[in-house]
Amino acid sequence: MNEYDSELIRSILRSHQHEFTDGLANAEAVLLNTCAIRENAHQRIYHRLDDLRGLKNRGHKIIVGVLGCMAQNLREELADREPVVDLVAGPDSYKRLPQLLASVRETGDRGFDFSLSEFETYSDIAPQRVPGSNAWVAIMRGCDNFCTFCVVPYTRGRERSRSLENIVNEVHRIAAEGFKQVTLLGQNVNSYCHEQNDFADLMQRVAEVPGIRRVRFTSPHPKDFPRKLLRVMAENEKFCKHIHLPLQAGSNSVLERMNRTYTKQEFFDLVDEIRAVIPEISLTTDVIAGFCGETDEDFAHTVDVMQKVEFDSAFIFKYSERKNTIAVRKFPDDVPDEVKTQRVMYLNEIQREISLRRNRLEIGKMFEVVVEEPSKKNPQEWLGRTDHSKRVVFFDESAKPGDFVKVRINEAGTNTLRGIVEDQPLRALRVLANFTENNSACSTLYCTTQTCNTIS
Numbered sequence: 001m002n003e004y005d006s007e008l009i010r011s012i013l014r015s016h017q018h019e020f021t022d023g024l025a026n027a028e029a030v031l032l033n034t035c036a037i038r039e040n041a042h043q044r045i046y047h048r049l050d051d052l053r054g055l056k057n058r059g060h061k062i063i064v065g066v067l068g069c070m071a072q073n074l075r076e077e078l079a080d081r082e083p084v085v086d087l088v089a090g091p092d093s094y095k096r097l098p099q100l101l102a103s104v105r106e107t108g109d110r111g112f113d114f115s116l117s118e119f120e121t122y123s124d125i126a127p128q129r130v131p132g133s134n135a136w137v138a139i140m141r142g143c144d145n146f147c148t149f150c151v152v153p154y155t156r157g158r159e160r161s162r163s164l165e166n167i168v169n170e171v172h173r174i175a176a177e178g179f180k181q182v183t184l185l186g187q188n189v190n191s192y193c194h195e196q197n198d199f200a201d202l203m204q205r206v207a208e209v210p211g212i213r214r215v216r217f218t219s220p221h222p223k224d225f226p227r228k229l230l231r232v233m234a235e236n237e238k239f240c241k242h243i244h245l246p247l248q249a250g251s252n253s254v255l256e257r258m259n260r261t262y263t264k265q266e267f268f269d270l271v272d273e274i275r276a277v278i279p280e281i282s283l284t285t286d287v288i289a290g291f292c293g294e295t296d297e298d299f300a301h302t303v304d305v306m307q308k309v310e311f312d313s314a315f316i317f318k319y320s321e322r323k324n325t326i327a328v329r330k331f332p333d334d335v336p337d338e339v340k341t342q343r344v345m346y347l348n349e350i351q352r353e354i355s356l357r358r359n360r361l362e363i364g365k366m367f368e369v370v371v372e373e374p375s376k377k378n379p380q381e382w383l384g385r386t387d388h389s390k391r392v393v394f395f396d397e398s399a400k401p402g403d404f405v406k407v408r409i410n411e412a413g414t415n416t417l418r419g420i421v422e423d424q425p426l427r428a429l430r431v432l433a434n435f436t437e438n439n440s441a442c443s444t445l446y447c448t449t450q451t452c453n454t455i456s
């Protein structure tokens, strides 16, 4: 969502004759678009502000702005703690940024805007997208669920959806720009509702847009999965067979304290139903370890769900109090930090085994992969994504981001698969051999061409 918001901000500022620089050297202002969902997101911003303070102390005249959820949540407290900050604006204030910047520049006074809107969806702004493999489209903003640990309802306000026609028009523009994949975004994306249209109606209309080959969405809430939506996903191959289904905890009492509105059994039932309607689905999840009052017995329920459901991957985090949330007001943060750490480590260990086991099932299969970016380990290779959202590393001389290529999987790790584009196996062998030699690492490569089928 922040990437999408940054695209909106770029568009708003460009329309007011602001230009963007490649680095800080020529910049008159730097704007940090922030997240408040976990403490480490805050810490990263504080470190960045330290760097910017050093820059200002060395005489660089630059306006420092903090935008987004951290700005909205901490407000004046952020400015008080960080004198380097000149401008603070929340997620509903981006249209005011040109005026705020002008005012800070002209008066030297700090600028603030924390107003939350019941209506702002930025549906009249065309985001300035970075060309690539995927286009984000926020279909709604805010959230009404008030999970007790979560800051989003206070930083992004009440839930409001854009009109279906407005979204579909944006997807037509995206297709005309050359994007083949869209990801529909919302804090609670599957509760989308505008007039008589629900999320399934929107999905169907988006999939009808010519040129769009893949449709993803994130993040859904387990409470909003009517069978109609699952059928729509099952019946149209444009919908990626991947659902990110946040579990958060396995114990009923913890789920109740979190206000997640489902029980452990209801979560199991939903997973069964999803897998019955879409057997090839890949499921990923979010888990919070050490939420207020979580006992060893509660934690054992989370472990039980992880082992029984066997998610393809999971984001597992320690609970950290977020200012202004219901949990801060109602429940003591009473699980010791070392217990939280042990629980996170244990869940990660379980998940690593499950992910590896599930990824190994993909060896020998052919997938259509969207090319995303050069692999970080070896920039001669590409990183792409299957429609199950599994990351695949492969070599393809002629590929570029956004292309669709067919890759046969020949290696599986915990987080990434490795494969060979059907018509380029020998070149891929050479590239990999060169890479492993230079990195003093060993590798086994399964060559899956019709002619050899050997191990090198």
Ligand code: SF4
Binding pocket: 143, 144, 145, 146, 147, 150, 151, 152, 153, 187, 188, 221
């Ligand atoms: S549904 Fe998601 S965004 Fe909304 S309150 Fe719960 S965790 Fe936060």
